[in-house]
Amino acid sequence: MNKVMTMKEAVATHVQNNDFVYIGGYICRTPFSAVHEIIRQKKKGLTITRGNAADDFDMMIGAGVVRRFISTFISLGVYGLARCYRRSLEKCIPHKIEVEEYTNLSLPMMLMAGAMGMPFIPVKDLLGTDLMKIKGFLGENKYKLIDSPFDGKPVLVVPALNPDVGIIHVQQADENGNAQIWGIGGDCKYGANASKKVIVSCERIVSREVIGKDPSRTIVPDFKVVAVVEEPFASHPGYTPGFYDQDFGFGYLYKEASGTEEGFHAFLKEWVHDIPDRAAYIQHFIDRFGYAGYKKLQAKFDYGYPVSYEY
Amino acid sequence: MNEHPNDYIKPELMACCGAREIMDGDVVVVGTGFPTMSANIAKHTHAPRAVMLQESGVYDARPRRPALSVGDACLNPGAAMIGGLIDVMGMFLQGGWVDVGFLSGSQVDRYGNINTTCIGPYEQPKSRLPGSGGANPIGAMAKRGLIIVQHDPRRLPARLDFMTTPGYIDGPGAREKLNMPPKTGPSIIVTNKAILRFDPDTKEAYLASYHPGHTVDEIRRSTGWDIQVADDIQETEPPRAEELSVLRDILDPHRMIKIYEGKGYV
Numbered sequence: 001m002n003k004v005m006t007m008k009e010a011v012a013t014h015v016q017n018n019d020f021v022y023i024g025g026y027i028c029r030t031p032f033s034a035v036h037e038i039i040r041q042k043k044k045g046l047t048i049t050r051g052n053a054a055d056d057f058d059m060m061i062g063a064g065v066v067r068r069f070i071s072t073f074i075s076l077g078v079y080g081l082a083r084c085y086r087r088s089l090e091k092c093i094p095h096k097i098e099v100e101e102y103t104n105l106s107l108p109m110m111l112m113a114g115a116m117g118m119p120f121i122p123v124k125d126l127l128g129t130d131l132m133k134i135k136g137f138l139g140e141n142k143y144k145l146i147d148s149p150f151d152g153k154p155v156l157v158v159p160a161l162n163p164d165v166g167i168i169h170v171q172q173a174d175e176n177g178n179a180q181i182w183g184i185g186g187d188c189k190y191g192a193n194a195s196k197k198v199i200v201s202c203e204r205i206v207s208r209e210v211i212g213k214d215p216s217r218t219i220v221p222d223f224k225v226v227a228v229v230e231e232p233f234a235s236h237p238g239y240t241p242g243f244y245d246q247d248f249g250f251g252y253l254y255k256e257a258s259g260t261e262e263g264f265h266a267f268l269k270e271w272v273h274d275i276p277d278r279a280a281y282i283q284h285f286i287d288r289f290g291y292a293g294y295k296k297l298q299a300k301f302d303y304g305y306p307v308s309y310e311y
Numbered sequence: 312m313n314e315h316p317n318d319y320i321k322p323e324l325m326a327c328c329g330a331r332e333i334m335d336g337d338v339v340v341v342g343t344g345f346p347t348m349s350a351n352i353a354k355h356t357h358a359p360r361a362v363m364l365q366e367s368g369v370y371d372a373r374p375r376r377p378a379l380s381v382g383d384a385c386l387n388p389g390a391a392m393i394g395g396l397i398d399v400m401g402m403f404l405q406g407g408w409v410d411v412g413f414l415s416g417s418q419v420d421r422y423g424n425i426n427t428t429c430i431g432p433y434e435q436p437k438s439r440l441p442g443s444g445g446a447n448p449i450g451a452m453a454k455r456g457l458i459i460v461q462h463d464p465r466r467l468p469a470r471l472d473f474m475t476t477p478g479y480i481d482g483p484g485a486r487e488k489l490n491m492p493p494k495t496g497p498s499i500i501v502t503n504k505a506i507l508r509f510d511p512d513t514k515e516a517y518l519a520s521y522h523p524g525h526t527v528d529e530i531r532r533s534t535g536w537d538i539q540v541a542d543d544i545q546e547t548e549p550p551r552a553e554e555l556s557v558l559r560d561i562l563d564p565h566r567m568i569k570i571y572e573g574k575g576y577v
Contacts (some may be wrong), residue, residue, distance in 0.1 A: 027382035073444030077380045089439040105400040125448035127489040128480040143507030185368045185525035239384045253386045
C-alpha cells in the first residue's frame with residue numbers, strides 16, 4: 001500500500017486534538033516540518049513527549065497547541081533556557097502547561113516498555129530526589145516503589161507509555177513506510193514503536209529494493225506506519241546526518257525572537273503561518289539568507305564501504 | 312620550560328582539575344564544554360585508554376570541531392558506535408559500566424545533590440530551568456560524579472530549591488537505604504575558587520584545596536553552609552605545561568574556553 005501523502009494530509013488525518021504525540025529527534029533528525037504543520041493546523045490539547053526536548057517543543061508550547069508535556073529536559077542548547085516554556089510555567093503565557101518530569105533514562109525506558117507491550121518497567125534513577133516528591137497529571141501512577149518479588153529489596157517501577165501517534169524524521173523510507181536511520185538515535189526507535197501509529201517524514205523516498213540492501217538500518221517496519229511524507233530539509237534548524245548540518249545562526253534567530261511574546265509571534269507568522277509547506281519554507285529560507293546560506297548547510301559526502309548481506 | 316606556566320585562566324585550571332580525576336581506562340559520560348575538555352586532557356596525558364560516551368547514543372566520537380551539544384552533528388562521523396538513549400543511559404550507565412559522569416547545576420548542596428529544575432517554589436518558579444535530562448541517572452549510577460559549579464553562596468546554598476540529581480541525599484546511608492548501586496556517588500566538586508571532596512564518614516563536602524589567588528576565609532564566606540576544612544589543606548596545583556599545551560594546541564586552538572570567563576568562572 002502506498003502511504004505517501006503531504007504533511008498537511010498526514011497531520012490533518014492522523015493527529016487529532018487531545019492526542020498523545022511522540023515526536024522524535026535529538027537536534028538530530030528533528031521532524032520540524034511536522035511540528036510546523038501541527039501549529040499551522042492549530043491543534044489543541046496535545047500531550048507531547050520525548051527525551052531531551054528542544055526548540056521544536058518550545059515552539060509548540062508557545063503556539064498554544066500543548067496541554068501536557070511528559071518531560072525530561074528542555075532547552076535551546078547553546079542558546080540557553082527555553083523561552084516559551086519559561087513563559088508558560090512562570091507567567092501562564094499563553095497558558096500554563098502541565099508537566100510530568102522524568103529523566104533521560106526513565107522516559108526512554110517507559111517508551112521501550114510501551115513498544116514491548118510491557119505494563120511497567122523497573123529503573124534505577126529518580127530515587128531519593130524531588131522528582132519522586134513532585135507528581136503531575138499522572139498522580140500516583142507516576143511511579144510505584146515496590147519490594148522486588150525476587151529479593152525483597154526496594155525497586156522503582158515506572159509505567160509504559162503508548163502514544164496515540166509517533167512522528168519521526170528519517171533519512172530514507174519506502175512508500176509503505178519501512179523507515180531507515182543512521183546517526184544519533186535519541187529515543188526515536190522506541191518512541192515510534194511504542195506509538196499506536198507512526199507518521200514518517202524522510203529526506204528521500206527509496207524503493208523497497210534499496211531498503212533491502214541494508215535492512216539492519218530499518219527502525220520502524222511499514223505495518224506500523226500510516227503516512228510517509230517526502231520532506232527534504234525537514235529537520236532544519238536541526239540536522240540530518242549525511243544531508244545537512246545544524247543551523248546555529250537560525251537557532252540564534254529563534255532565541256532572540258522567542259525572548260518576547262511579540263517576537264515569538266512575529267517569528268511564527270514569518271516561518272510557520274505564512275508558509276504553506278516545506279518547499280515554500282526552503283524557498284523563504286533562500287530568499288532570506290541567500291542560496292549560499294542554504295548551500296553552506298549541505299553535508300559533505302564520505303561514503304563507507306557498502307555492506308553485503310549475501311550468503 | 313616552566314613546569315607550571317602562570318599565564319593560565321581559571322577555566323583552564325578547572326578543566327585540568329577535572330582531567331586529573333580521570334583514571335586510565337575509565338568509561339566517562341561527558342557533556343559539552345568542561346567535561347569534554349577535561350576528558351580529552353586526560354586522554355592526551357595520563358589516561359590514554361579512557362573512553363567517552365555521549366548520552367544521546369554515541370561511543371568514542373571523533374569530532375573535527377568542538378561539539379556544542381551532546382547531539383551535535385560532528386559526533387556522528389567516525390564514532391565507534393552510535394545507538395540511542397537506551398544504549399548509553401540504559402545498557403552502559405544503568406548496566407553499571409560508567410566510571411565517571413560530569414555534572415553541573417544552578418545549585419549544589421553539601422551532600423553533592425544538584426538542582427537543575429527551578430529557582431523558587433516548583434509550582435510557582437521564579438526561574439524555570441531545563442530539568443534533569445541525563446543528570447539524575449548519572450548522579451545515581453556513575454561510580455564517581457564530578458561536579459562543576461561556580462563558587463558563591465547562591466550556587467552552593469545550605470538548602471536546594473529542588474533536588475533534581477542525587478548526591479549523598481541526606482547523608483550517610485541514604486543511598487544504601489534506597490538500594491542505589493553500591494560504590495557510586497559524587498567524588499569531587501570543582502569550583503572556580505577551590506576543590507571540595509566528600510568526607511567518607513559524614514558524606515559532606517569539605518574544602519580540600521584552594522586555587523592560587525584564593526584564601527580559605529574567602530572560600531568559607533562564599534559557601535552557603537559552614538564548610539569543613541581539610542587538615543592537610545593545600546593550594547591546588549596549577550595547570551602543568553603539558554596539560555596546557557594539549558588544551559591550547561590540540562583541543563581548543565581558538566581558545567573558546569575563554570567564554571567561561573565571561574560566564575563568571577574567574
